[in-house]
Amino acid sequence: MSEKQMKECEGSGSSGRMLFVRGYNLVSDLLHCVLGILLLAACAAQIVNAAPQLLELFSAETGMQVTARLVDKVLFVMMILEVGHTVLISYKEHVIRPEPFLVVGIIASIRRILALTILVVEFHMDEKIFRMAMIETGVLSILIIILVTAIILLRKRSNTGVRLNRYDGDAC
Template sequence: MAQRSDDEVENRLTKLSAFLFLHTEHLVYALLGGLLAVTAALALLDAAGVLFEALKKFGGAQPMLDVIDRLLFLLMIVEILHTVRVSMRSGRLTCEPFLIVGLIASIRRVLVITLQSSEVMHGSMTAERQALFNASMVELGVLAGLILVMVISIFLLHRAEPQQPQAAGEE
């Protein structure tokens, strides 16, 4: 009889700890989602301000790059927020949103490097400028390979996973 009551106590403790951990996890996800939503709203306001300033200046590559950079940053935040929402809903973490965030970050970096290297090409080519240009080209090559790997990974994930009907409100 003592064995049975010990098993019942252990079973109750297991259920209680699972319940507490699950609700703690959901609370943390909800708080994280709230912080990300506030960050996204602030990033959107910042991007709108940068766009307004770029429109006032109207011209030049740097203001437009700043706008694109801010918008891509905002897109990354929204994608991470989507990941948190899906994780709360499904109870599992998927890797595709992280690949998408990495893809966006890589594209952001490609845009910055492209603008910087185009500015280096104006004027006389010194040894320092040549070294900076060469380093930029190597980084662009690495980023191109990384982007290719991430795109192939996303493609393979879509082919490997059976298509599941989306949850209500998910597009």
């Protein structure tokens, strides 16, 4: 809300409403900050949790499972960071952009494809389970293509964000 709009509202006798709006915006900003801190803490916890697996990779001959768990954790941290980036954008610009959510979908799909690949390689499955895993991999691959296409189309457009419903003082 601009200073001019605030003065107009204050002059119209709606100081209680202005106080509420300022309080609401302050609490909303505070909650965005708390959410961002919690997401960063979750990332840090996942990284600390992954450290022993990284050491295990260097210390002995390990199978594909240790590598897969490590890659899984790295991709999970990337997803959390991307959600955190989305929170930061909505805090700074008061806009929700769709691209970060699409990126999280791409990372999650890649993560699942890698997990399926490890399952197929490590555990020799019967033909029915193998076929189902390949169908899921194919569907996820198509999903990745769709999500990447959506990102490309959104980037070609200008201003793809959705304004958050925050009171901006238009109606005193």
